Amino acid sequence: MCGIVGISATVNVNQLLFDALTVLQHRGQDAAGMVTLGGGNFYLRKDNGLVRDVFRTRHMKKLVGHMGIAHVRYPTAGTSSSAEAQPFYVNSPYGIALAHNGNLTNAESIKQELFKTDLRHINTRSDSEILLNVFAHELVQSGKLQPKPEDFFKAVRRVHERCEGGYAVVAMINGHGIIGFRDPYGIRPLIFGKRESEKGTEYMIASESVALSASGFEVIRDVEPGEAVFIDSENQLHTFQCVQGVKHPCMFEYVYLARPDSIVDGIPVYQAHQRMGQILANKILREWPEHDIDVVMPIPDTSRTSALEIATRLGLPYREGFVKNRYIGRTFIMPGQEVREKSVRQKLSAIHQEFEGKNVLLVDDSIVRGTTCQQIIEMARDSGAKSVYFSSAAPAIRYPNVYGIDMPTSEELIAYGLTDKEIETEIGADRLIFQDLEDLKKIVSSLNPQITDFDCSVFDGKYIAGGIDSEYLRRLAASRNEETRANERSDSIMDLHNDEELA
Numbered sequence: 001m002c003g004i005v006g007i008s009a010t011v012n013v014n015q016l017l018f019d020a021l022t023v024l025q026h027r028g029q030d031a032a033g034m035v036t037l038g039g040g041n042f043y044l045r046k047d048n049g050l051v052r053d054v055f056r057t058r059h060m061k062k063l064v065g066h067m068g069i070a071h072v073r074y075p076t077a078g079t080s081s082s083a084e085a086q087p088f089y090v091n092s093p094y095g096i097a098l099a100h101n102g103n104l105t106n107a108e109s110i111k112q113e114l115f116k117t118d119l120r121h122i123n124t125r126s127d128s129e130i131l132l133n134v135f136a137h138e139l140v141q142s143g144k145l146q147p148k149p150e151d152f153f154k155a156v157r158r159v160h161e162r163c164e165g166g167y168a169v170v171a172m173i174n175g176h177g178i179i180g181f182r183d184p185y186g187i188r189p190l191i192f193g194k195r196e197s198e199k200g201t202e203y204m205i206a207s208e209s210v211a212l213s214a215s216g217f218e219v220i221r222d223v224e225p226g227e228a229v230f231i232d233s234e235n236q237l238h239t240f241q242c243v244q245g246v247k248h249p250c251m252f253e254y255v256y257l258a259r260p261d262s263i264v265d266g267i268p269v270y271q272a273h274q275r276m277g278q279i280l281a282n283k284i285l286r287e288w289p290e291h292d293i294d295v296v297m298p299i300p301d302t303s304r305t306s307a308l309e310i311a312t313r314l315g316l317p318y319r320e321g322f323v324k325n326r327y328i329g330r331t332f333i334m335p336g337q338e339v340r341e342k343s344v345r346q347k348l349s350a351i352h353q354e355f356e357g358k359n360v361l362l363v364d365d366s367i368v369r370g371t372t373c374q375q376i377i378e379m380a381r382d383s384g385a386k387s388v389y390f391s392s393a394a395p396a397i398r399y400p401n402v403y404g405i406d407m408p409t410s411e412e413l414i415a416y417g418l419t420d421k422e423i424e425t426e427i428g429a430d431r432l433i434f435q436d437l438e439d440l441k442k443i444v445s446s447l448n449p450q451i452t453d454f455d456c457s458v459f460d461g462k463y464i465a466g467g468i469d470s471e472y473l474r475r476l477a478a479s480r481n482e483e484t485r486a487n488e489r490s491d492s493i494m495d496l497h498n499d500e501e502l503a
């Protein structure tokens with residue numbers, strides 16, 4: 001997952017883009033970037049780091065223009081080199097900058113096609129640069145100096161025909177406008193809205209609704225799967241269904257990725273967390289009516305809401321036994337297992353008296369690599385807990401993600417190949433309770449009954465897009481396992497895109 005945003009306004013957009021990125025920071029902590037369009041020129045600043053570190057006053061001053069796109073990155077393809085930070089840029093046709101959230105599952109074969117048939121060079125190993133070049137190539141086919149919205153929509157349709165996987169995209173076309181589109185399954189989120197100014201209507205397209213509301217934009221609606229929305233240079237909105245879509249939003253957005261104050265595809269994430277807690281409490285009461293839990297505790301941050309609901313439904317006290325250091329980011333999306341392990345201890349510390357002699361039920365939203373729960377359970381025991389029970393508001397994650405979440409190998413997942421009982425032993429819990437997948441689907445869908453299908457591949461191994469087979473998963477695992485990535489973490493690729501002046 002990454003965070004993307006595009007704005008077409010009547011004032012300079014640099015500060016608006018910066019504000020939106022800070023609100024989307026939870027979607028990517030590795031790199032950030034922004035391109036603005038002012039006086040016919042693109043201005044680009046991108047680098048590794050958090051939003052507040054990448055954009056200093058000296059950069060902001062130069063990022064002028066009323067239109068721009070921006071990105072926060074959490075890599076799922078290529079390397080963590082700053083050259084692969086986004087947006088990416090191509091000069092032909094027109095000059096296009098693009099930012100992408102997701103992952104292309106046929107990146108390798110398109111790269112070959114781009115080189116051999118379209119005569120295009122890809123300079124990095126990022127799938128986003130590939131996506132940009134497919135879009136650019138297809139746009140060239142219109143052969144027009146003054147393209148119309150239909151020409152952009154036609155190019156998006158060709159992108160859908162050529163690219164497979166999960167993708168939500170914003171792109172800025174010099175002299176023409178900003179376009180946003182989403183893959184035909186709508187796996188990754190994208191929403192757009194507007195606000196009125198004295199000089200006219202302004203538009204924002206972003207990964208999550210919270211980016212819009214934070215800057216006073218009113219949500220119009222989610223971009224539909226396979227649809228494109230285009231805001232031209234006069235700030236006129238055009239929308240078009242480029243290919244038929246079937247909505248399958250990623251279930252993990254509701255479990256962990258999206259902010260609780262966002263509404264994704266009409267489903268309020270906070271309410272989804274609440275219901276996950278309620279239904280999990282029902283399961284506990286059903287399967288373990290004689291439980292001896294004294295107290296319910298969240299593992300901050302994401303599980304707070306569901307833990308509170310569990311406590312309420314069980315009629316037990318809710319206690320915050322772990323204090324979170326607010327200056328440490330999300331550990332799951334940090335690169336490298338060593339960093340993640342160290343960060344859990346730095347991030348969370350236990351309040352001893354809350355554990356002393358008690359049977360505690362710890363609640364987390366999910367168990368991925370098991371880094372958090374293993375350490376937390378140990379900390380709870382060290383703090384004097386009598387018994388440590390653990391519950392996860394999501395089912396066990398046993399399968400890799402191929403659509404934009406960095407879980408590339410099943411071997412890295414603690415639940416891989418293990419029964420629930422074996423996971424319980426592995427993480428050192430006295431009892432472990434997972435949410436059932438059918439329950440999860442039912443409650444999330446009940447918040448927007450129009451959505452009946454989700455991408456639940458990390459839970460059930462069913463991949464809806466991209467013809468994923470075991471050979472693909474084997475190659476993905478080989479290219480993105482911890483060892484390969486540890487050797488790649490360097491800035492060995494020269495960045496062709498960065499303006500010296502802005503660096």
Ligand SMILES: O=P(O)(O)OC[C@H]1O[C@H](OP(=O)(O)OP(=O)(O)O)[C@H](O)[C@@H]1O
Nearest residue numbers: 301302330331332367368369370371372
């Ligand atoms: O099993 P693991 O590999 O440890 O991954 C799962 C954990 O990672 C996430 O927390 P994170 O610290 O990223 O973010 P949060 O503060 O939003 O909960 C998630 O909420 C779980 O706590």
Ligand SMILES: NC(=O)CC[C@H](N)C(=O)O
Nearest residue numbers: 001002075076077101102
């Ligand atoms: N997490 C994402 O959405 C990643 C986008 C893109 N695949 C990259 O690696 O930069």
Ligand SMILES: [Mg+2]
Nearest residue numbers: 299300301302
């Ligand atoms: Mg967490």
